[in-house]
Amino acid sequence: METLSNLADGFAIALTWQNLLLALLGCFLGTVMGALPGLGPSNGVAILIPLAFTLGLGPTPSMILLTSVYYGAMYGGRISSILLNIPGDEPAMMTCLDGYPMAQKGMAGQALSLSGIASFVGAFFATWGLIFLAPQLVKIALLFGPAEYFALFALAFMTLGGVSSTNQAKSAFAAALGLGLATIGVDTQTGVPRFTFGEVHLYDGLDFLVAIVGLFALSEVFIFLENRHGAADATKSKLVIGRLTPPLSMLKECTPTMLRSSALGFLAGVLPGAGASLGSFISYSMEKRLVDKKGTFGTGDPRGVAAPEAGNNAAAGGALVPMLALGVPGSGTTAVLLAVLLSLNITPGPLLFANNPDVVWGLIAALFIANFMLLALNIPMVGLFTRLLLIPPRVLMPIVAMVSFVGIYGISGSSFDLLVMIGFGIMGWGLRKFDVPLVPIILGTLLGNTMENNLRRAITIDDGNWFTLIDSPLAVGLWIVALIGFVLPLIIGRKVRKGMHKRRDEEGSIAD
């Protein structure tokens, strides 16, 4: 087994005191950055690049530090999702759906531990996948042309119905709103600015980080302001923290979910342009279709926490495949890592595994180390994190508002983005009143552009022939899955949903 001996060499490179310390530092900083709304993995990594350069680190230690931050941020994103219903970064959005209701039921500790374990499982399998399948997986990425990408995104949207609300029409409205917002900016296929009103800040479109922080965090603050004398304090003070570790039965129940989501998330990560958000999203909606017989997803089902967390961490590992093997970043964060490799005079690409085996295998070994470290770091800290819930909202909410503003300004350095964020905050506040789910809006803005571009690329390549969309077996397969995912719940799910409808409507206002 040449691979295993390579991996052993990698561990020999990675297991030095300096590297272990760097990994620990990276994991800790990454977790904190992931948990703060606004600072996601890509900014977290970018912020620490100067540190790596200032310390004069070589390629392998630099990559160990930065990938630890990357994995750490993917872990950390879930914390604020579960505790505050505010996603720390975009892939953690899906964790809100069941994580926050779990926390409200007094299961915050269990949700945090479970999601930590799910993250570990996802990342663990993804790293093995990276080791054994990287060269072969590149071929999967090559099966996806524009038409197939469009079918994949269509699949994501068609399985959206009911993901986050009992009311399909509201989900559809939210998704359409998101898709509409995605059209703002210069259209890459023609170079024409759309809906920019001559404002240069809008040329690159709306930054979805700004949208997330506005829609989730600021609208939460507005809702609090509105209710400050009434219900907010009363309900919060009743919260109990409960036990911190999930019972074995819960783990057992979630194991198949974690395994399926890891595989699915990993595949989504491998596709350049799909990435972790799609990974966690598809994992969640597929798992809902497969196992949610009683309609408990969205009301605090542990499997609804395990699926997106395993999915997004697996996607994080998967995204390293095209970056290392093709030099094509599969996500924003891997684009940053790619830039770091380039500035260290290492060119990722088809020959990286042959030319720089020490970097590749050192990096892979570091991923294993970081993953175990994160599990060890996260589980004991669950007790600490849950204390956050005990902070009264009148203290917490100003902090949320402050972190949102500082975080967004810190990334973009532009006051225009702050105005956009406030706009989204007000929009989020209004939409919550109408019980319109917020998740599909973000998905629309996040995936809308790529989806539209791929549609138009496909059509242009085939001279305006729309049948090109169903021209390959892979595309046809994706369309069939999408149609089944769309139609089946309408027929079969109707009966099931009837029974659940009453109870979910009552909880609808909080479970967005």
Place this chain on the structure above:
Amino acid sequence: MIFNVTRFAMAAAILGASALTATAQEYTPENPECIAPANPGGGWDFTCRQVGKSLQDQGLLGSTMQVVNLAGGGGGVAYAEVVNKRSNDNDLIVAASSATATRLAQGAYPGNTMDQVRWIGAVGADYGVIAVAADSEIGDLAQMLETMKNDPTAISVAGGSAVGGWDHLKVLIAANAYGIDDVRSIKYIAFDGGGEAVTQLLAGSVQAFTGDLSEARGFVESGDIRVIAVLAPERLSGDFADMPTAREQGVDAIGANWRGFYAPGGMSDAAYDAWVSKIADLYASDAWKDVMEANGLAPLDLQGAAFEEFVVNSVSQIEKISKEIGIIK
């Protein structure tokens, strides 16, 4: 108008003085800062970070150059910020490239023109390439352009920039030079970056790729793609010597994506000269030659006034092409 006059006076003064100012090195930036007008991970970000690191390694800068990512508007947000708010900052430089010149030429930075900033120098150039998959039936550039001439729908060309962007223009320049009159009929498919475009070439979705040599080199070395033309004046050295130029195939097309820096328009002459000489020293160092070698950058030794003139020329050239092909009126 007054502003323009002072700018020209200043430029003239620099033109005259640049030969003498090589020794005038009194100014030292205290908090050197480089704005990368894009998100982390792109070419501008790379320019800032790599140059910042090398300047520090070489001892040309005492402290770490802080890199700030100010994305938006294809560099327009950063350009407006520098012109409007930080016009007197002596410690600031901003990464630029052919894409900056292209957007300035096409008026894509609303209200801004190229003479509102001071151009410092280039750190290298990335020559354009046109490539096909290794097993493609297309043998050389002339054959591809002939096919396009007869049936524009036969070949889709993928590139990493938006329509009207630099990757697109390179193909159009080549097609124009070959004698294709209606270059707008050429099918160009815009992808998010050169890497994605190459991947789609390998996947067989498109028939040709237009991009920079640095984007293609990994795939050339692995034998996955074949470069049918380098848009350089003459053959490149080293590993790339066996790539044919467009010129030797009878297509007089040259396209280089330069990488360099501009500084705020109100930067003091002392600071400007200090930055110009720092970039010149860096460019002349052996360590930078290694960086260029490793990243597929070709030589482009232009600083100070010479670089300013180069940017003026390239903006007017792009303006002319863009008008010819109808991207701007």
